[in-house]
Amino acid sequence: MMHTFNLTATNQPAVVERLLRVIRHRGFALQSFELKAVDHDLQIDFTVQSTRAVNLLFNQLEKLYDVKQIKLT
Template sequence: MMQHQLAVQARFRPETLERVLRVIRHRGFHICAMNMAPGLNTENINIELTVASPRPVELLFSQLSKLVDVDRVEIQQPTSQQIRA
């Protein structure tokens, strides 16, 4: 499986993290690492994710971008590191 790093900026609402995690799971990605911190203002949060899957990360990128509370999604750095499941 390939690992990918994503940065998500979203509105700080109770259901936002739950929606992001549900999309990741439904698209067949596994979370390897996650870090969440408040944004510059109190209305936003920054979520940094490391996910793994044999599927293309662009699939996850497009689905996360469609979420209502998500303002921005970036693929940080494509890694060629493969992990064994």
């Protein structure tokens, strides 16, 4: 099943690497990824695919320190 996220994070070194690591460790395959730098933040839209429950990924991403807002669209 495909799931699309909209995420706002602080524009800090290694934020994208941490995000991608969580996606991979939770067993989701990245299908698309778009990033825009806006002021001191990053606006990230991405789509993942997996048979696993999407709340597993959502809950872990929400815990990342630099994540300010996350939405499942």
